[in-house]
Structure formats: structure tokens, C-alpha cells
Amino acid sequence: MTPELARTALKKYFGYDDFRPQQLSIIEHVYAGNDGIVLMPTGGGKSMCFQIPAMTMPGTVVVVSPLISLMKDQVDGLTAVGIRAAYLNSSQRGNESHAVEQAYENGELHLLYVSPEKLLSNGFFSFLRRRRVCLFAIDEAHCISAWGHDFRPEYTMLKQLKTAFQDVPVLALTATADRLTRRDMAEQLGIPDAKQFIASFNRPNLSLEVRPGQKRREQIVRFIRERPEQAGIVYCLSRKQTENLADKLREAGYNAEAYHAGLSADRRAKVQSDFINDKTLIVCATIAFGMGIDKSNVRWVIHYTMPKNLENYYQEIGRAGRDGSKSDTLLFYSYNDYTTLKDMISGGGNADIQLAKLDRMKEYAESLACRRRILLNYFSEDHSDDCGNCDVCANPPERFDGTVLAQKALSVVARLRQSVGQGMAIDVLRGSGRQDIRKNGYDQVKTYGAGRDMSSYDWNQYFGQLISLGYLYVAHEDYNKLRLAPAARRVLFDGETVELVKFQIIKDRKKQEESKTAKRAAAPRSRGNLFEVLREVRRNLAREAAIPPYLIFSDKTLEEMAASAPRTELALSRVSGVGEVKLARFGAHFLQAIKSFSDEQPTSTQATPTIPPSTREGDLRKARQAEDRASRGDTPTHLVTYRQYMAGASPRDIARKRGLKATTTYSHLAQAYGEGHEFKIEDLLPGETMNWIDEAMRHVPDAEGRRGILAYIAEHYPGGTVAYYHLDLVAAYRDRHPLPTAS
Known part of the structure; x- marks a missing residue:
């Protein structure tokens, strides 16, 4: 197997000319028969790392997934591009599972998706040996670690795979795992020496915003009003919140539904199906929603309340903009949210770790550092530039040169051999006379008392900023001790300057925060009337094919199609996301729509219409949508x-x-x-x-x-x-x- 073979498969089945960063390296690693750990953000293309090997290697790739809905979604998507895939899980009847088993035994499947329970059921390993398995892909692999944010006990049995199939490579994939979870994943799966591939967590197409938690419902209605006809998810903490908010949005005229574990299985499936198929645009849900959804055209995600940790937060906002188009995220935060979550976590498993992670989430919400820098540094990605696409960058605070202050803080951590927590480091800086400081000889280090001119409270704020900016990190597995990140060396030895925000400024700005952030407009879209025409074609084709619209083409592909307006099959094939199978199956419909639209456009010699184009297009779109709803009887x-x-x-x-x-x-x-x-x-x-x-x-x-x-x-x-x-x-x-x- 060669890189050229992989690229050919990529273009043929998925319509892309080249791989994203890390994807080809991972695929070549699999070709060589090696185990691997893949950390790639939601929407970053993890699935391609095992789907391309499935199309180019002899045998079948077995994908272990904990989510039944995700299996169906991915299988539908693969089938749409001509890849032979199927799944086995508890949702199937006997004749359905028998047909899949028969197809596997006959060597007809490129990919077989299974739940961990099915994989570990009696006799299933013997069944798999009837054909050649070329790769085991463990999706959502963070579920195997008790340190992770979504621990599932059944995953701990997956270590048996490496014992039973010693020559078959194992590829563990996850979108959210911190340093500690990644290490534990490798140990638990029996692949401690597996190479780790860590892709960039930077999703520049996602705008990041935090607002104070007052008048949330009114703010949400205004937010949605600025984004008509866009699909989005609102994550809530409780079932009651989901239902109340969905009622409120319906009263405001929006097509919204609640989703939570208290609903019947049929109702949950209906809500999810309607959302996937664009029949419902807004879902108000608890955190379980979206785990199994590969919907690429979610344009915004709102957190009604703060999540428990940054892993959950990053995974949930990652469900927006998976197609790469601009999308918006909004987090509401109040101190009451924090105390509620703190009470929920206290007394549970790994409470100390989970509380420390909650504190990091709180620091993110309260911080006035670039939010993307905080997220990327949390996932060990050294990122020193502000993003320009978050609320802090849009309304930058007044900063000061905090290099000397940072050097003192980093130096005390270094001189204490990275063996103490934040409280002790601050006490040493302030020259505390605590008995244990003298007993351990900490009063002899050079930085003892170097920060006595500042209060403990202010030092805590500045240490928090240094953690957020990626100069320090907290070793949760080692009693929350402070450790120096690679960026610290640049400050201590290479002359890098550090900009910090004065704590007084933080307090003053918080009073103005809501009014300023509320004025931010929705992310601009590169869309016009032709895009709407193409979206209507996609909607009709999806109905006929009984698949979600985004599986025809993503919004990003439609945007590129609308911008270039291709008139031939060759030109259409050059649009990113248009592969051979989709070109043959759907291409003629889109080419005809583009031709008809272009023929109807006025020439340059015609008078300029008096109605602004944006207004005319909006009215036409609303009229079409109203007619469409009326024809279905659901105006x-x-x-x-x-x-x-x-x-x-x-x-x-x-x-x-x-x-x-x-x-x-x-x-x-x-x-x-x-x-x-x-x-x-x-x-x-x-x-x-x-x-x-x-x-x-x-x-x-x-x-x-x-x-x-x-x-x-x-x-x-x-x-x-x-x-x-x-x-x-x-x-x-x-x-x-x-x-x-x-x-």
C-alpha cells in the first residue's frame, strides 16, 4: 500500500484532493501494521484514518463504537459514497444481524461497526476469525480511562483484543483526552508503546464567546433570530431546563425540541432523526445528545449552563462547523452554575480530579485571555498567538507587561522542583513563615519572599492566567502539583515577554461584559440565492434517497459550488467534497439547477432592481419555505x-x-x-x-x-x-x- 493509493481512494470516494494534517502519516503507520493512539478534534477527520485503510487493505476493518446512532450514521454516509459497510448491535433483529454476518463471512464488507458488548460477547472472536481483520479501530477510546470524562466500564475489557489478535494493529481514536487520559488509554488497551498522533486542536472556523448568565432565554432568542434557518444545539444541565427552553423557543416561533434520557426511546430516536434530516432545526438537550451524530451542518452550539470540564466543552462545541464553514459557539456562565456542579461532583468517583477540572472550566469562563489559547494549551498544544475569533479578542482588555511577575512565578515552581501545588508556591513567593515551609527548606530558595508585595488573592489570579496561557499546567494525577510547560523556558531563558491583565481591570470589565458581547454579530456566511437553490435540490434528493441532506453534500461543498457555479461534470468534480460516486449519482441534478439559475439572472444591461438583493432573496426564501411547510400541512x-x-x-x-x-x-x-x-x-x-x-x-x-x-x-x-x-x-x-x- 502506498500514499498514492490512499490519495486515489480519498478522491474517488470522498472527493478531496489531499489529506488533512496527520491523516496520511496515521494511514501509513497502519499500513506498516503498527498500533497507534490518535487524538484529533471533533470534525478533524478521525474516521478517515481507518476508512481509507478499509478501502485499500485486504480484509475488513472492525470499528468498535459505543454509540448505536453513530454506527448507523457512519454506515449510511459510507454507503452513499459506494463503500460497503454494515453494523452489528443490540438494535437489530435476528434476520438483520444474520444478513450482516453473512456479508462479513462472504468477504463483502470493507468496514464492520460493532458495539463493545457485541465484540466481547461469547463466540464473537471466533466469528471474526472466519475472515481477515486488517485493523481494529477503537472509536471514542477515552471511554476506557477512568481519568476520562466519559468512562464506560465495558471498555476496560477491550484489552482482550491485543491478546486474541496479536498481529492485527489497534488504532485508538478520540477527540478529547488530556495528557493523563492518553497515557491511561495506551495502558488499558495493551499498547503502551503505541505511537501517539496528536493533531492540532485549533478549529479556527468556530467563534468562541462567553456571556454572563442573566436573561439567558431572551439572549438565546435574540441569538437565534440573527441566524435564521440554521441548525443548532443548546446544551442544558437538567431535563427540566431542556423542556422549558424548548417550550420557550416554540412560543417564539422556532422549530425546537427537547432531548433527554427521560424521554422514551422512540421519542429520542424521533427527535434525533428529525434533527439529522433538517426537519427540526434546534434541539435543547442534555449532554448525551450529539455523541452519535455526524451532522456536518450544525451552525451553532450554545451552553445554557457551564459543562463540568474543558473536555466535555470542547467535544460539544466541536459538533458545530464539522464541514469547516464558519460557526458560532456561546457559553453562559454564572457562579451559581459553578457551585451547583461542584455539589454534583463532590462525593463521586475521582472527585478531587473532577473538581480540579471544574476549576479549570471556571477559569476559562472567567478569563480575559484569548479563549482559543486557553483551550489549545489545555490539550498540550503550545499556542502563543491570539485567535481574533473569540469575544476576548473582539473586545481586548487592557494589558500590561507581566514578564517580571511571570518570571517570579515560573522560577518558584522550578526552584521547588515542580513538587508543590499552587497554594504552597504562592506562600513561598510571599515569604510565609509556615512551619512546613521552613521544615522543607523552602525558605532557602532564591525566590522565597520575592512576591511579598502582592496579596495571595492577586497571585492566585495571575497564576490562573499563566496556566490559561500555557506557561504552567496542573498535574492532576500527582496531587495537583504545578509543572512547567515548554513555553515556560522561553520566558525564563529566551527573553519572551508575557502580557497579563490586571486583576482590577478584570473586575471592572465584568460589569460591561454582557452588553459588549451581546452586540457581536453572527459569523458572516458566504451564501447567496444560488446556495439556497442548491440547498433545496439537496433537500429533495435526500428525501428521495431517505438519507440526511448533509450526506448528499456538506454546506461547505454547496458554498463552494455556489461560488464557482460549475457548468460541466469536470468542473463539478473539482469542487471539494464531490467524489466519483456522488458525481455520478447526484451531479446532473446540481448542474441543471446551476444552469437554470444562471439563465434566469439579469444581464448587465438590465436595470438594477429597486429591492435590495438580500431583502428579495430573504423574502423569496421565506415564501418557498412557507409554501413547502404548507404543502406538508405544518405551517x-x-x-x-x-x-x-x-x-x-x-x-x-x-x-x-x-x-x-x-x-x-x-x-x-x-x-x-x-x-x-x-x-x-x-x-x-x-x-x-x-x-x-x-x-x-x-x-x-x-x-x-x-x-x-x-x-x-x-x-x-x-x-x-x-x-x-x-x-x-x-x-x-x-x-x-x-x-x-x-x-
């Missing part, structure tokens, strides 16, 4: 109200005919206006209602909410009647026509 209820109102019916007549409360129809109209539908919303606001509400909004603190606004109006304008639905109407109007700010 959103607020748009039914809007249509009837535009036909001349009053809100109260609509309410009477539809059996609704009058207040509900007014809220429907507010929602339709907020989505861009045009009508004179002012006609629904009698007299001075809008002026009264505007004035109350300027004077009533946010904490008093809507009730406070109504109370203010009742006090200052006796006899003036204002209802809650009037607030909705004014809010919708002000979102599109904001009041001028005072200069």
Missing part, C-alpha cells in the same frame, strides 16, 4: 396568524376563528415581524403606548422585568392601558428600529 402557527392578518382579519377575529386567546394572536404577529415579515406593526399599538414603553424601559432596572415596566406605566400614566403583548410588539419593533443612543 408554523404564527405564520398562519400573519397570513390571515395580511388578508384583512383583525387579531381578535383571528383568535375567535382559531380558538386562541387574543393575546396569543398579538404575540404571533410580534414574532412574525421579528422574523422580517413586513406590515405596520405600529397599527397594533394604540395612542402613546410605544412612547410609554420606551420611557419605562429607560427607567426600570432589568431586574424588575416586564412586571416592573407595567407598574411604572400604571404609576406615571394613570388610565393608560398596556398589556404584556404590547411589550412583545414594541420589542419586535425596536429590534428592527432601535432608538438612537445618547451621544
Whole structure:
């Protein structure tokens, strides 16, 4: 097997001209019959590392996966590009599993996906020996380690593989594993000397933002309103949160569903299937959701509450933008979230380790260092440049030259031989007279007392920044001792400068944080009307083929297709993501759509339309979507109200005919206006209602909410009647026509 053979398979089946970093090296490592550990971020292309060997090596690749939904998703995707793949797990009936077993025995499968329970069931090893297994790929391999964030006891039995199949290479793959977990994975799988391949964790297409946790639901509604028709996930801590938020979003007119373990298996499967197939755009879920989903066109991920650790956080935000297109992530944080999680973790297994990881998650949320630097340094990736695509980089804090301060902190860790925790290091720096310091001779080190001019509290803040910036790390497995990262040497010996944020500035900025970050716009998209036409073609083809739309082509491929507008098969084949099988199966449909679209476009000699293109395209898209929903009988209820109102019916007549409360129809109209539908919303606001509400909004603190606004109006304008639905109407109007700010 040669690199050229691998590249040929890559282009033929997946439509890509070359591999991503590390992929080819891993494949050649497998070709040589070697074991390996692969750490590659979500969306980084881990699957290609065993799928290409399956297409180019004699025999079958057996993939061990803990997630039934992921097996089906990957098998559907592979089948769509002409690769023979199947799965065996507990969801299948006897005749289904028998057919798969027969196909394996006949040598008809390139890949066989199995659950760990199936793999370790009685007699299954004997069954596998009936054909040649060329590779065992252990997906989600962090599940084998008790140090990991998703430990699964059944994975600990996988060590038997190396004993039973000594000559078959084992490739362990994971998206999130810290240094300690990676080492444990290798030991547990019986491959302690396996080469580790660690790809860059940098996902520059993901924007990173943290906001204070006030008025989360209102912020989420505004966030989604800026991203119409985009698929996204909101991760919540509890089942109740998922249901309440999904209800709130449906009331606001969005197609949202809840997902959690308390739902029936059929209901969970329906929610997941509808999301994969773009029938449901928004899922409010507990952390279990998305583990088995390879959906490439998730455009945003929101964390309603803070995750327990950075591994979980990184894995969950990684479910956005898997196709490489720009995507947004948003984390809400409050100290109450932290204390709630702390109580949940305390008393559980590995509590000390998990609490330390929770503290790192908290530091990330509170930090004013570039968020991407913090994430990359956490996963041992030395990264010293700010990313320019996070909220901190968008609103950079005032910094100072903290090189001397950093040198003191790093020097004390070095002189104490990296054998103490943060508290002891700070006490030595401040010249503490603690008895154990004198007993251990720490008062004799050169840096003893070098930082006595600063409080312990401030030193804790600066040590936290040095950890976040990747100059220090915490050895959780060794009683949370501080260790020097490679970057520390550059500060101590090579003259590298360190910029830090003053703690006072951190405190001052937190008061302004929400208002500043709330103004960030959604990530710009390279999309226009042709993209929407191609997406409609993809949707129709997916229905006919009974597969998710993103398995036809990813959003990124459609964006490139729309930008280049290929008119021939040869030109279409050059678009990234268009392989031979998909070109033959779907290419003609997309070429015809591009031709029809191009033929309908006005020439340069025609008059420029008076309606702005973006407005025209948006209205056409909404009209098509409304017609499509109406043909399926599921027009959103607020748009039914809007249509009837535009036909001349009053809100109260609509309410009477539809059996609704009058207040509900007014809220429907507010929602339709907020989505861009045009009508004179002012006609629904009698007299001075809008002026009264505007004035109350300027004077009533946010904490008093809507009730406070109504109370203010009742006090200052006796006899003036204002209802809650009037607030909705004014809010919708002000979102599109904001009041001028005072200069």
C-alpha cells in the first residue's frame, strides 16, 4: 500500500484532493501494521484514518463504537459514497444481524461497526476469525480511562483484543483526552508503546464567546433570530431546563425540541432523526445528545449552563462547523452554575480530579485571555498567538507587561522542583513563615519572599492566567502539583515577554461584559440565492434517497459550488467534497439547477432592481419555505396568524376563528415581524403606548422585568392601558428600529 493509493481512494470516494494534517502519516503507520493512539478534534477527520485503510487493505476493518446512532450514521454516509459497510448491535433483529454476518463471512464488507458488548460477547472472536481483520479501530477510546470524562466500564475489557489478535494493529481514536487520559488509554488497551498522533486542536472556523448568565432565554432568542434557518444545539444541565427552553423557543416561533434520557426511546430516536434530516432545526438537550451524530451542518452550539470540564466543552462545541464553514459557539456562565456542579461532583468517583477540572472550566469562563489559547494549551498544544475569533479578542482588555511577575512565578515552581501545588508556591513567593515551609527548606530558595508585595488573592489570579496561557499546567494525577510547560523556558531563558491583565481591570470589565458581547454579530456566511437553490435540490434528493441532506453534500461543498457555479461534470468534480460516486449519482441534478439559475439572472444591461438583493432573496426564501411547510400541512402557527392578518382579519377575529386567546394572536404577529415579515406593526399599538414603553424601559432596572415596566406605566400614566403583548410588539419593533443612543 502506498500514499498514492490512499490519495486515489480519498478522491474517488470522498472527493478531496489531499489529506488533512496527520491523516496520511496515521494511514501509513497502519499500513506498516503498527498500533497507534490518535487524538484529533471533533470534525478533524478521525474516521478517515481507518476508512481509507478499509478501502485499500485486504480484509475488513472492525470499528468498535459505543454509540448505536453513530454506527448507523457512519454506515449510511459510507454507503452513499459506494463503500460497503454494515453494523452489528443490540438494535437489530435476528434476520438483520444474520444478513450482516453473512456479508462479513462472504468477504463483502470493507468496514464492520460493532458495539463493545457485541465484540466481547461469547463466540464473537471466533466469528471474526472466519475472515481477515486488517485493523481494529477503537472509536471514542477515552471511554476506557477512568481519568476520562466519559468512562464506560465495558471498555476496560477491550484489552482482550491485543491478546486474541496479536498481529492485527489497534488504532485508538478520540477527540478529547488530556495528557493523563492518553497515557491511561495506551495502558488499558495493551499498547503502551503505541505511537501517539496528536493533531492540532485549533478549529479556527468556530467563534468562541462567553456571556454572563442573566436573561439567558431572551439572549438565546435574540441569538437565534440573527441566524435564521440554521441548525443548532443548546446544551442544558437538567431535563427540566431542556423542556422549558424548548417550550420557550416554540412560543417564539422556532422549530425546537427537547432531548433527554427521560424521554422514551422512540421519542429520542424521533427527535434525533428529525434533527439529522433538517426537519427540526434546534434541539435543547442534555449532554448525551450529539455523541452519535455526524451532522456536518450544525451552525451553532450554545451552553445554557457551564459543562463540568474543558473536555466535555470542547467535544460539544466541536459538533458545530464539522464541514469547516464558519460557526458560532456561546457559553453562559454564572457562579451559581459553578457551585451547583461542584455539589454534583463532590462525593463521586475521582472527585478531587473532577473538581480540579471544574476549576479549570471556571477559569476559562472567567478569563480575559484569548479563549482559543486557553483551550489549545489545555490539550498540550503550545499556542502563543491570539485567535481574533473569540469575544476576548473582539473586545481586548487592557494589558500590561507581566514578564517580571511571570518570571517570579515560573522560577518558584522550578526552584521547588515542580513538587508543590499552587497554594504552597504562592506562600513561598510571599515569604510565609509556615512551619512546613521552613521544615522543607523552602525558605532557602532564591525566590522565597520575592512576591511579598502582592496579596495571595492577586497571585492566585495571575497564576490562573499563566496556566490559561500555557506557561504552567496542573498535574492532576500527582496531587495537583504545578509543572512547567515548554513555553515556560522561553520566558525564563529566551527573553519572551508575557502580557497579563490586571486583576482590577478584570473586575471592572465584568460589569460591561454582557452588553459588549451581546452586540457581536453572527459569523458572516458566504451564501447567496444560488446556495439556497442548491440547498433545496439537496433537500429533495435526500428525501428521495431517505438519507440526511448533509450526506448528499456538506454546506461547505454547496458554498463552494455556489461560488464557482460549475457548468460541466469536470468542473463539478473539482469542487471539494464531490467524489466519483456522488458525481455520478447526484451531479446532473446540481448542474441543471446551476444552469437554470444562471439563465434566469439579469444581464448587465438590465436595470438594477429597486429591492435590495438580500431583502428579495430573504423574502423569496421565506415564501418557498412557507409554501413547502404548507404543502406538508405544518405551517408554523404564527405564520398562519400573519397570513390571515395580511388578508384583512383583525387579531381578535383571528383568535375567535382559531380558538386562541387574543393575546396569543398579538404575540404571533410580534414574532412574525421579528422574523422580517413586513406590515405596520405600529397599527397594533394604540395612542402613546410605544412612547410609554420606551420611557419605562429607560427607567426600570432589568431586574424588575416586564412586571416592573407595567407598574411604572400604571404609576406615571394613570388610565393608560398596556398589556404584556404590547411589550412583545414594541420589542419586535425596536429590534428592527432601535432608538438612537445618547451621544
